Amino acid sequence: VQLLESGGGLVQPGGSLRLSCEASGFTFTRCGMTWVRQAPGKGLEWVSSISDSGYVTYYADSVKGRFSASRDNSKNTLYLQMNSLRAEDTAVYYCAKDQWMEQLKAPFDYWGQGTLVTVSS
Amino acid sequence: EIVLTQSPATLSLSPGERATLSCRASQSVSSYISWYQQKPGQAPRLLIYDAFNRATGVPARFSGSGSGTDFTLTISSLEPEDFVVYYCQQRTNWPLTFGGGTKVEIK
Numbered sequence: 487v488q489l490l491e492s493g494g495g496l497v498q499p500g501g502s503l504r505l506s507c508e509a510s511g512f513t514f515t516r517c518g519m520t521w522v523r524q525a526p527g528k529g530l531e532w533v534s535s536i537s538d539s540g541y542v543t544y545y546a547d548s549v550k551g552r553f554s555a556s557r558d559n560s561k562n563t564l565y566l567q568m569n570s571l572r573a574e575d576t577a578v579y580y581c582a583k584d585q586w587m588e589q590l591k592a593p594f595d596y597w598g599q600g601t602l603v604t605v606s607s
Numbered sequence: 608e609i610v611l612t613q614s615p616a617t618l619s620l621s622p623g624e625r626a627t628l629s630c631r632a633s634q635s636v637s638s639y640i641s642w643y644q645q646k647p648g649q650a651p652r653l654l655i656y657d658a659f660n661r662a663t664g665v666p667a668r669f670s671g672s673g674s675g676t677d678f679t680l681t682i683s684s685l686e687p688e689d690f691v692v693y694y695c696q697q698r699t700n701w702p703l704t705f706g707g708g709t710k711v712e713i714k
Contacts, residue, residue, distance in 0.1 A: 546702050
């Protein structure tokens with residue numbers, strides 16, 4: 487199993503960024519996926535989960551209405567569209583695979599290496 | 608939102624000693640607690656799921672227990688590579704939540 491995030495970088499407050507997570511080594515089309523972030527020197531924060539089909543999504547209150555998770559099952563790729571970015575969104579963003587197929591709210595058994603998003607002027 | 612409180616924030620022990628980490632939930636989460644280990648500069652790693660089930664490849668010195676609101680991660684005999692940070696996480700209700708973490712440091 488491999489999860490490879492990309493798309494992080496420096497963005498100004500109010501700006502947008504789209505993160506990608508390319509998956510391999512498992513049946514992506516049957517697994518829910520999750521984004522978790524970690525601000526510098528801080529703990530882990532769940533951001534969003536998306537079902538295997540992509541039709542069902544959940545978000546933390548801190549990002550609801552600004553972030554949108556999606557997936558392209560033909561490309562084995564997960565996305566996180568981040569709009570109206572704030573300084574407090576600065577973090578390493580990890581994508582993680584849900585442990586069991588066709589089930590959300592599963593433990594996260596594989597994680598990507600993370601991509602750093604810095605929101606600053 | 609279910610709040611997870613981990614204690615202590617820092618645990619100072621010596622190699623070979625037993626480590627006991629606590630995670631308390633603000634309401635019952637049944638047995639739906641996972642534990643993750645995070646080494647510096649690395650992504651978290653799943654250690655324990657559903658309170659007491661070891662994930663694939665996790666050494667037997669790691670064990671989990673508890674149900675309802677009180678959970679424990681035990682490391683029976685600390686190895687040098689175990690002196691890192693541990694997080695609990697609940698999957699009972701949305702939003703999914705993590706505890707604040709316990710750092711196990713060398714005494």
